[in-house]
Amino acid sequence: MTTSSLDPRLTPARADLAAAFLKGRVTAKRFCEGTRYQLIDGLTNLYGAPDANTPLQTQLLYGEYFTVYDIKDGWAWGQAEKDSYVGYCRADALSPDLHPGTHYVTNLSSHIYSEPNPKSPAVGQVYMMSNVAVINEIPQRGFVQLADGNWIFAPHISKDYGVDPLSEALKFLYAPYLWGGKSSIGIDCSGLIQLAFAATGVFLPRDSDLQAEMIGTTLDDDAVPQRGDIAFFPGHVGFMLDDMHLLHANAHHMRVSIDPLRDVIDIVSFQTDEPPLRFIKRPAED
Incomplete structure (x- = not known):
């Protein structure tokens, strides 16, 4: 298996260095065991390159674990433990002193x-x-x-998780939109889905295409959406608030908003040649 057949977002492998568990699966000049660190800043940006002027990939939250494979020029390259995302963050946002979370x-x-x-x-x-x-x-x-x-x-x-992802997502209503964001001061569409489900003890991947593979079952075309269903679009995702309205973090309004599903479909249709609504999925019930 080559590196190109693995998802680079989730694979700690570069041409010069890769995680030891990937030996035999990827090609790299050197392999190493990672070192577990913990995030000590409230919010830490994760980039695809050691450069804060490059696009934000995602964010790491206080208390998260991050496995580091390389530190150079103030940047740590590694993999987030919660959702396996790989990237570069500032090394001074990490501590080798680990305090297991209780709450x-x-x-x-x-x-x-x-x-x-x-x-x-x-x-x-x-x-x-x-x-x-x-x-x-x-x-x-x-x-x-x-x-x-x-x-x-x-x-x-x-210590206790919530029971309704949509109720958790509604906490973020009117929060500003931020590509790669994962907090109330800036959040994107898949970040909203990920955080809302995490608040109920369900841990999803970071990006919408990966979330679509894990969440529930796809509704038939003639099925009526209901509260809490998840609507997937090309490069976008949101919660159905009822059968006609979508709660989503979006760049159109640059915030988390509630919009008619029909309006969202129309907006997306101008941005892609693909079908503007891929499908709607119903999360599995416990």
């Missing part, structure tokens, strides 16, 4: 404080579905202490 952030965002006091200095900001490591679940002034000695407001985190 995840349920608020769109939350601040981390140096003391259990909202008037104390905020030392960072974390975003929905970030993992945090709580060492004492007994609140002090409403805050719980984290493994690094800082504090977070207890009602903003949880």
Whole structure:
């Protein structure tokens, strides 16, 4: 098997270096075991090249694990553990000190404080579905202490997942659009789907084409869409709010919006020669 037959988005392989588990499957000058790091910045950009002026591929959230295969000139090249995405991020956003997550952030965002006091200095900001490591679940002034000695407001985190991806996605209504974004300060269409399902304990791939392979069953052409179905377009995806309206992060309005499905189909039809609506899928029920 050659590198070209593997998805480069999910394959930690370059001409000069590849992950050891790919030995015999790809061609590279050298293979190595990766080193596991953890994200310590609230939001970290992942690029396809070690250059912040190149297009954003995706973003990594606080507490995520990232396997690093190479560090050079301040850039770390590796693979995200959650969705297997490969790319380059700033090395100073990573720490070799690992604190296994105990809770995840349920608020769109939350601040981390140096003391259990909202008037104390905020030392960072974390975003929905970030993992945090709580060492004492007994609140002090409403805050719980984290493994690094800082504090977070207890009602903003949880051990328990939600039950409805669409309800989780609606939290992002009117959030600005950002290609590759995965937070309330900027999100794209597949990022919205990925985060909404993650909030219910279902972990999907990052991009819409990969999500289409995993999500549920395809509706017949004459079937009536229902709340929570997922509509797939060429290079785009969104939640059906009901049988006629779509919730989606989009570049047309540059935000997360609710639009008539018919309007979205018309807009997409001007952007592609493919059928503007590929299919609608119904997620599997537990």
